[in-house]
Amino acid sequence: MTLRHLVQPYLGTKDFYKKVLLISLPLALQQLLSSAMGIVDTMLVSSIGQVTAVGTAAQIDTMAITVAFGAASGAGIFMTQFYGAHDVDRQRKSFGLGLAMTSLIALLFALAAFFFSGPLLRFYLDDPQVLAYSSQYLSVALFGYLPTILMMTFSFAYRSIHKTHVPLIIGTSAMALKIFLSYVLIFGMFGMPVLGVRGAALATVISQTLGLITYIVYSYRSKQPFMGSLGKMFGFKREFASSILKRSYPLIVNEAFFALGSTLYIRAFGSLGAQAMESYYVGNQIANLFLFMIQGISTANAAILGAELGSGSLERAKKTGNAFISVAVIFSIILSISVLLGASPLVAMFNLSDPVVVTQAVLIVRVFAVRLSLRLFNVIIFGSLRAGGDSKFLAFLDSGILWLVGLPTAFFLVSIVRIESIALVFLLVQVEQLVRVIVGLKRYFSGAWIRNLTLEVN
Numbered sequence: 001m002t003l004r005h006l007v008q009p010y011l012g013t014k015d016f017y018k019k020v021l022l023i024s025l026p027l028a029l030q031q032l033l034s035s036a037m038g039i040v041d042t043m044l045v046s047s048i049g050q051v052t053a054v055g056t057a058a059q060i061d062t063m064a065i066t067v068a069f070g071a072a073s074g075a076g077i078f079m080t081q082f083y084g085a086h087d088v089d090r091q092r093k094s095f096g097l098g099l100a101m102t103s104l105i106a107l108l109f110a111l112a113a114f115f116f117s118g119p120l121l122r123f124y125l126d127d128p129q130v131l132a133y134s135s136q137y138l139s140v141a142l143f144g145y146l147p148t149i150l151m152m153t154f155s156f157a158y159r160s161i162h163k164t165h166v167p168l169i170i171g172t173s174a175m176a177l178k179i180f181l182s183y184v185l186i187f188g189m190f191g192m193p194v195l196g197v198r199g200a201a202l203a204t205v206i207s208q209t210l211g212l213i214t215y216i217v218y219s220y221r222s223k224q225p226f227m228g229s230l231g232k233m234f235g236f237k238r239e240f241a242s243s244i245l246k247r248s249y250p251l252i253v254n255e256a257f258f259a260l261g262s263t264l265y266i267r268a269f270g271s272l273g274a275q276a277m278e279s280y281y282v283g284n285q286i287a288n289l290f291l292f293m294i295q296g297i298s299t300a301n302a303a304i305l306g307a308e309l310g311s312g313s314l315e316r317a318k319k320t321g322n323a324f325i326s327v328a329v330i331f332s333i334i335l336s337i338s339v340l341l342g343a344s345p346l347v348a349m350f351n352l353s354d355p356v357v358v359t360q361a362v363l364i365v366r367v368f369a370v371r372l373s374l375r376l377f378n379v380i381i382f383g384s385l386r387a388g389g390d391s392k393f394l395a396f397l398d399s400g401i402l403w404l405v406g407l408p409t410a411f412f413l414v415s416i417v418r419i420e421s422i423a424l425v426f427l428l429v430q431v432e433q434l435v436r437v438i439v440g441l442k443r444y445f446s447g448a449w450i451r452n453l454t455l456e457v458n
Contacts, residue, residue: 027295060120073251103149264411268410283365298382413428
């Protein structure tokens with residue numbers, strides 16, 4: 001068998017690549033711009049020496065968004081398949097159920113942050129000075145959980161109907177506003193009081209609230225198919241909700257365990273000291289700049305496969321999934337080279353006075369070159385499994401491997417072996433990503449994920 005015959009099943013048509021570009025480019029651009037603005041935001045916080053304080057408080061925000069992501073993606077699976085089946089009524093009900101689930105999650109996390117901020121923050125780090133500033137940030141930031149999470153739910157809705165340019169415009173505008181407000185409120189510009197870390201948090205709350213209002217107004221005025229009266233969106237029967245929750249709850253539980261696992265990672269890294277944490281936060285922020293490739297391709301994968309499965313084109317969906325595997329190979333190589341080349345100059349952009357932190361941050365970014373290339377494969381696999389509702393195996397693949405492989409490795413390295421270099425620890429725990437790729441590809445090629453979910457919902 002020639003190389004051409006081996007590669008042929010993994011090549012897509014011109015229409016396939018055109019569709020991938022049309023869907024992925026707006027979200028890839030949104031991710032790139034948001035990450036770039038996120039770096040600017042981090043640099044503003046860095047200029048007042050509070051990167052670790054804000055980064056620690058933001059872990060709770062990240063947990064809330066991660067868990068809500070499970071609910072939003074669960075509803076999004078059905079929205080995408082109903083879009084493929086041209087079923088507007090059930091698409092609206094799926095969106096309404098998604099809003100209800102994500103709102104509840106946001107409120108629960110906001111209440112937890114309000115009443116238990118001290119214990120939650122001390123879980124990550126035990127530095128009184130850092131925790132004092134973290135508490136200041138969190139006391140304001142918790143009011144932004146609801147608008148931030150609902151904006152994400154709207155973004156999923158627009159992805160499901162292949163209108164990814166809308167989240168690009170609204171999301172990027174909100175982020176740009178946040179940067180401007182952070183500058184004004186942190187330093188007290190234009191006659192405003194100097195608010196420091198509270199100003200950074202307030203900028204997030206204001207920008208995300210205005211972003212959510214923009215989503216709501218635009219969606220109603222432009223008569224998007226997933227929008228309707230409150231009765232049409234929230235008037236779903238118990239049987240309908242149960243059918244969707246059956247596929248969604250494993251994703252929600254998965255994201256909850258994944259968020260907790262990610263928190264324990266930070267706990268493990270935090271035991272290496274404040275220098276290590278600052279290096280990690282800076283390195284992670286830079287790595288996020290390169291997520292635009294992953295975000296765009298992942299969204300295109302889920303949107304295209306979900307619509308094909310919902311329309312009943314199962315064999316076509318299988319071929320499309322194979323074509324995405326080849327896309328993952330190409331972009332993983334591009335991604336690795338880009339991260340390796342950008343490590344030193346990007347770290348140099350931050351106002352880091354400690355040479356140890358600078359060195360470790362550069363090394364961490366280089367480790368991210370390995371992590372992100374493996375992650376690209378994983379998001380393609382995840383997107384395929386999620387599109388077909390294979391949520392239980394997806395939960396095992398995501399949070400299960402994190403708990404069984406990643407976390408034990410991390411705590412073994414810092415507690416038993418006592419490695420002091422966070423960059424080396426971070427490199428060795430990437431065995432988690434490698435195991436996930438191997439197990440995930442085996443599941444993908446089994447074809448167990450290829451299902452038309454519209455036939456399962458009453």
